[in-house]
Amino acid sequence: MSAARGDSPIAPPAAALFPERAERRRIEDYLTRALALADERVGAGAATPTIDMQAFRRELESFDFSSPRPLTELLDWSIAALERGLTHLTHPRHFGLFNPAPTFPSQCADRLVAAFNPQVASSGTSPAAVALEAHVIRRVAERAGFPAGAGGHFTSGGSEANYTALLCALTRAHPGFTADGARAFPGAPVFYVSKECHRSWVKIGHQAGIGRAAARLVNTDGRGRLSPASLERAIAEDRARGCVPFLLVASAGTTNAGMLDPLAACAELAARHQLWYHVDAAWGGALIACERLRGVLAGLERADSATIDAHKWFATTMGCGMVLIRDPAALGATFQVSASYMQSHERSLDPYMNTVQWSRRFLGLRLFLSLAAAGWAGHAAHIERALAQTAWIGSELERRGWTIVNDSPFALLNVVPPARLGDARSVVERVIASGKAWVALARFEEREVIRICVTHGETSATDLAILVETLNAGA
Ligand SMILES: *Cc1c(COP(=O)(O)O)cnc(C)c1O
Numbered sequence: 001m002s003a004a005r006g007d008s009p010i011a012p013p014a015a016a017l018f019p020e021r022a023e024r025r026r027i028e029d030y031l032t033r034a035l036a037l038a039d040e041r042v043g044a045g046a047a048t049p050t051i052d053m054q055a056f057r058r059e060l061e062s063f064d065f066s067s068p069r070p071l072t073e074l075l076d077w078s079i080a081a082l083e084r085g086l087t088h089l090t091h092p093r094h095f096g097l098f099n100p101a102p103t104f105p106s107q108c109a110d111r112l113v114a115a116f117n118p119q120v121a122s123s124g125t126s127p128a129a130v131a132l133e134a135h136v137i138r139r140v141a142e143r144a145g146f147p148a149g150a151g152g153h154f155t156s157g158g159s160e161a162n163y164t165a166l167l168c169a170l171t172r173a174h175p176g177f178t179a180d181g182a183r184a185f186p187g188a189p190v191f192y193v194s195k196e197c198h199r200s201w202v203k204i205g206h207q208a209g210i211g212r213a214a215a216r217l218v219n220t221d222g223r224g225r226l227s228p229a230s231l232e233r234a235i236a237e238d239r240a241r242g243c244v245p246f247l248l249v250a251s252a253g254t255t256n257a258g259m260l261d262p263l264a265a266c267a268e269l270a271a272r273h274q275l276w277y278h279v280d281a282a283w284g285g286a287l288i289a290c291e292r293l294r295g296v297l298a299g300l301e302r303a304d305s306a307t308i309d310a311h312k313w314f315a316t317t318m319g320c321g322m323v324l325i326r327d328p329a330a331l332g333a334t335f336q337v338s339a340s341y342m343q344s345h346e347r348s349l350d351p352y353m354n355t356v357q358w359s360r361r362f363l364g365l366r367l368f369l370s371l372a373a374a375g376w377a378g379h380a381a382h383i384e385r386a387l388a389q390t391a392w393i394g395s396e397l398e399r400r401g402w403t404i405v406n407d408s409p410f411a412l413l414n415v416v417p418p419a420r421l422g423d424a425r426s427v428v429e430r431v432i433a434s435g436k437a438w439v440a441l442a443r444f445e446e447r448e449v450i451r452i453c454v455t456h457g458e459t460s461a462t463d464l465a466i467l468v469e470t471l472n473a474g475a
Contacts (some may be wrong), residue, residue: 016068030072038079039090046435047091051084092459093437093467097255098283098312100455105373106316106366113362120360121352124343133364134349136371140308141324143288143376144281145301151328153355154310154320154363158282159200160356161307161323166191166204166247167356168305168330169276173246178333182210190238191247191275192216194226194261196254196444198280224259224406224445226250228269235273248275252297253284256442256451257405258412260284263299271302279306282321284410286313289379296409304330313386314379315457316366331355386411386454389464393452396468405449414442414449421474424448436470437463 019027088094090101123130133154141150155161169191170177176184189210193201195217205214216238219230235245248270250261263279270277279285279300285308287293288300300306303326310320325331331354344350352358371379390411394404401418408414417427428441428450442451450471 016071019071027071027075031075034075034079038083042083042088042090043092045083045091046088047093047438048087048432048435049085050435051081053085056081056085087438089455091438092456092463094456095437095439095452095467096455097440098253098309098453098455099318100312100315101457102311102317103315103370103374103457105369106310106320109365109369110317113365116362118362120362121358122342122344122350123346124350126362127346129362129364130346130349130351132368133362136364136368137322137324139371140288140322140367143294144285144297144306144308144324145288146303146306146324146326149328150324150326151331152305152322152324153331153351154367155323155356157311157319157321158198158280158307158309159204159321161282161309161321162198162200162249162278162280163204163207164323164331164334164356165276165278165305165307165325166208168325168334169247169278170208170210171334172276172330173244182208185244187242187244188214189246190214190216190243191249192218192231192234192245193249193280194218194220194251194254196220196224196226196256196259197249197251198255198282201249201280220259220445222445224254224257226261226266228262228265231266231269245273245275247278248273249278249280250299250303252279252281252300253408253410253412255283256449257414257444258284258408258410258453259406260296260409263297264302265299267299267302276304277302279303282307282309283312285309286379286383287410289314289376290383291376291380293380293383293409310363310367310370313383314367314370315382315455316370320363320366322367328354382457383411385457389454389459390452393454393464393468396464397471400468400472402471405447406444411454413452414444415452416447416449417471421472424450427471430473431470434470434473437467439467439471 089099118126118129120126120129137152141152174184182189191214193215201215202212205212216234218234219227221227238245248266250263250266252260267277287297306324308322310316310322311318335354337353342352351360390413394413397415403416404413405416406414416424421427425441425448428439431437431439440451442449
């Protein structure tokens with residue numbers, strides 16, 4: 001042994017990082033079983049965190065990484081931390097923000113991707129992965145009503161997708177933007193989005209170097225939808241001040257209330273004012289899966305670009321967004337770069353030359369496996385089920401004197417309780433403290449409301465009854 005050491009100065013692989021095959025298999029089997037048990041416990045336990053964070057911080061402090069610990073022990077420790085320390089998206093009574101319990105095929109995809117760890121920056125290194133993602137995007141774009149030839153790609157989420165669209169819009173708006181940035185424009189570039197929009201748009205203004213004030217938050221019609229008349233006025237005022245309008249964003253599924261902006265009217269307006277037209281359908285875009293309901297999104301097919309998050313109502317694991325682009329040449333124009341060390345197979349598809357990211361994870365397999373295993377019809381059934389459950393919750397609450405204040409075509413209720421139960425805030429606090437369900441407090445048209453979104457594909461009739469009972473439990 002020592003003689004062999006003498007012959008070769010190179011040590012064997014670090015066993016804790018790269019265990020031998022048999023040991024790996026043992027740990028993998030252990031993990032699979034442990035996760036299944038944890039999932040059962042989560043479903044039967046509290047929907048909200050139960051962890052003592054002070055104790056947890058002390059435990060964390062004990063990790064100074066000076067002495068290695070056995071991996072199975074660490075896996076147990078991690079599962080316990082996650083089990084106690086999260087608001088559980090995988091709990092059947094998580095009526096959450098748009099974050100779902102992930103589909104099983106998408107979880108399988110994550111395991112595959114972790115094992116192969118493909119670098120999806122270029123078609124040269126990962127030709128199959130790049131082609132598969134491009135295929136899924138084409139099918140989704142087609143389903144959204146975009147013309148043949150439309151493109152796009154997977155993103156870390158809706159924020160990156162929106163950011164991508166905004167950069168394309170700026171690049172299209174002025175040929176000097178690529179080289180000189182915002183100062184290429186004769187005045188301050190501004191864009192329009194409703195005041196009910198997702199706040200990623202404000203950050204994106206900053207990120208893109210045009211400033212947060214470039215996001216013009218346009219008034220709504222009093223029912224949570226962008227008002228075309230207010231939009232016209234805002235554009236006229238900005239032009240008069242020397243600003244340069246370049247983009248109009250309509251939301252299909254606002255975050256607070258799930259409202260749908262008038263997509264066709266916005267398309268008209270964008271065309272008339274020569275603005276890039278983007279539809280932020282991060283959550284609501286999943287309706288394209290439903291034959292019966294696709295028409296709700298009429299006007300989406302006229303967009304220059306759209307955001308649809310697979311990790312929202314398509315229920316893949318996080319983060320998995322998509323940006324669809326009518327004319328994919330806009331992506332090349334925006335993200336073009338040359339790097340001698342990058343291999344290329346199909347330049348027009350090379351993610352590093354067409355997207356914000358460089359090194360990238362193989363995200364598309366999640367939606368591919370989900371769609372391939374369930375079909376559009378399987379996803380449609382998932383959506384129809386959520387809609388039916390939402391309607392049931394709404395009618396049960398109305399029967400008990402609650403008021404529904406929004407009018408969303410999606411699976412989202414904004415409700416206010418009858419006076420006897422206290423205000424929205426106190427009800428939400430009570431529900432969350434009970435651990436029996438998770439709902440959110442939100443604002444809709446200047447009013448505090450309880451936001452209930454059906455996000456879990458396995459929520460049962462009993463779960464719904466428990467939700468309604470918990471909401472009505474009183475102080
Ligand atoms: C969720 C959401 C976003 C942000 O997407 P992330 O995936 O969280 O980055 C943007 N717009 C809308 C309408 C959303 O629902």
